[in-house]
Amino acid sequence: MGFADDHLIPLVDAGLGNSSYLVDLGDGRALAVDASRDLRALRRAAAARGLTVAFAADTHLHADFLTGAVQLAADEGAAVLASAAGRRSFPHTALGDGDEVDLGGLTLRALATPGHTDEHLSFLLLDDGRELGVFTGGSLIVGSAARTDLQGADRAEELARAQYRSLRRLAALPDATAVWPTHGAGSFCSAPPGQERTTTIGAQKRANQLLAAEDEDAFVAALLGSLGSYPAYFDRLAELNRRGPVLLPTAPGLRPLTPAAVRDLLADGAVAVDARPIAEFAAGHLPGAFCDPLRPAFATWLGWLLPPDVPLVVVLGPGQDPAELAWQAAKIGYDRLAGQLAGGMDAWRADGGPTETLELLTADRIGDRPVLDVRQDAEFAAGHLPGAAHTELGALADDERGAADGTVVMCAHGERATTAASLLAARGARDLAVLAGGAPAWARATGRRLEEGGR
Template identity: 75%
Template sequence: MGFVDDHLISLVDKGLGNSAYLVDLGDGRALAVDASRDLRALRAAADRRGLTVAYAADTHLHADFLSGAVQLAADDGATVLASAAGDRAFPHTPLADGDETDLGGLTLRALATPGHTDEHLSFLLLDGTRELGVFTGGSLIVGSAARTDLLGADRAEELARAQYHSLRRLAELPDTTEVWPTHGAGSFCSAPPGAERTTTIGDQRRANPLLAAPNEDAFVAQLLGSLGSYPAYFDRLGEANRRGPAVLTAAPALAALSPAQVRSLLGEGAHLVDVRSVVDFAQGHIPGAISIPLRDQFATWLGWLLPDDTPIVFVAAPDQDLSELTWQALKIGYERLAGHLDGGMDTWTADGGRQQSIELLPADRIAERPVLDVRQRAEHIDGHIPGAVHIELGDLNMRSGDAPEGAVVACGHGERAMTAASLLQRAGHQDLAVLDGGPADWAKATGRALEEGA
């Protein structure tokens, strides 16, 4: 058994496309790297091994989740390790390039690898002089490198050039060095879909197309050309992580609300989010509700579509896990969770509450109706229903007027399409329907080819 099998635990957040890491230091203590504020999986892994987190290292000021380092410091007395250049406003050990931390038998060396952010560090884990692996955060990732436009489009090229040099610095490590990135498949920080979560320096030297770029200009063009949109909340969390998230003193709970309380909150400007399935929402929902089904990607769409400074009321099905909902919201900084409708839609209708519905259409019944494709640009280009209007879901709040009336809304499976349809219905659109499935189902049902290109 090697070091990874015996000592390294990878904790994957499939919804955000990220990995955190827990390193068993062999003496009852552990190192956590890029832990999220949602520490449930990390706590479970540490408890199974009887570990206390002694060190919490962050590779950069994360934009896609709130760091759990401050919480680990409060709960476990962990020493927070982070870049001195990050100017964090809470107690931590500030590190510069080349600084080393003695973990008690192992050593953690900070490597300045700017690009994804200005203050980005990678952490090289050493056993004596032997390089075991490197936590690369948003620098070198499997098959790519993380995006460089999170500090503004005006700085994207400058940071891409920094990323070029950072990747080449990391590529100088021995081929056998393990690479443990934070961002992976599914991350809007730009990881290629389907990529493995971890790799080695040797594999990346052979297979990463960015490392194969012939020069810096080619690298920059390739990296910047791959960038798509990203969730709106990314623009807020870097600063929130610099200040430090609030410490949670108890497991969060969601208040149970009566229909009268829900109406009162909505009258005061609260948002209403329905987390039930696409089918349940289609059959009947409270007017004005936004459909964001509770699944791995819930946090992404909550943070993309709703502000964080307005109270949110939730509607859930009886069998849904309200703690999962709450943790997904808290890990991206959504604290104003007013509560959930006690008893769900049955309570609402029993109290005389009105409902709306949205038709779910199978692929063979959309006929000649206009189609609105709300997937990401790259997905649309890969293949869409011919003639479909394309507006990304993340842009729909600002572009609802561009959506065709009476549209059938489509995505890959139906969840994003129902979210889009709920936004359009709230904006006053009528006669909406949602494609039950995606473009591939339409092609199979009709025997017609999908259209490629923008």
């Protein structure tokens, strides 16, 4: 069909660190690959070109977002393409290794590439037999390969060995073959930092250290040694994707709630999620509110730290978009949004509602207060305040130790630390503060050296 570069449109979800893809098939139809339940960007791209999504392919049972393929099938009649080994319980074209799908001029060939998951497929896009590119999902990614411990730590090595064989298979494709991964920088499915989200087979053979591993054992040791923690909700979503996400008849949203309705909901067990910037949260918030500033990473921390079956009452500030929050929650299966506090904190105060505050500290004011660093292990090891305690933010949900009264909580910028402080305050810790700025800012302000190492 004469495939041009602009026929492939990457759609990046910076918050989750993922890319989905829309492929213009040249006849008014399109192929979507690894589309999430939040289909807004994909639909805007399709509408701009006058395309209807005819095929929706998923490389694997995603753990970090709900698939949008089921919604595309319901709304546009898209044929869902996925691995037969995934045993999905909704209508789909079940594919095995080597199976091909005629896209109308282009061909999509399924390649079994287990490792990230058991049933993982890569999809090789062919034009008259010529390899244009390969959608590698969570197999070969820019500079690495995706994690292999999502099926449990007891299977991580077994799947790492499968990942080794899968990457070797992909590396046998022609060097000019484009590589279109799903997971990229910022993904907890294991991706190194960097700006590049697509690559080529040849570039990865030159630069990917895992492909340069001396042998299978060295590959396994390097891959497993690079794995950090991942969000708790990852353990739930693969099964939801196997069954098929609940269809959304309309766009998710937030209904307005009066202060009285909010009080009743909280009394019945709902959780207040305050999505305002940290300075606004610190100046005054609902007692016991969970702070999760609305930003690209909002969904990650919502899914990591709160259970999915608790009704959520949302507090927003002026200018914040309730639709954005609702979509971020929906893409990870958090559909129990009771609504938002109408009029925000001004309405709550006017109604006589109680508030709590949180102190924001600059580095020169910490003094001898205890410090809790809630960054990831690798961040902490790279440089931290001398004597600081360390617990990753994601581990706080299951950490019963809490924090001593007067603790200063810190991260890289302040958002994660404020989230951590909100969790600790809800458990009873008092006189907490958040360090404004991170460890390098402390070092500059105090003239003292950071410590390295530790976890």
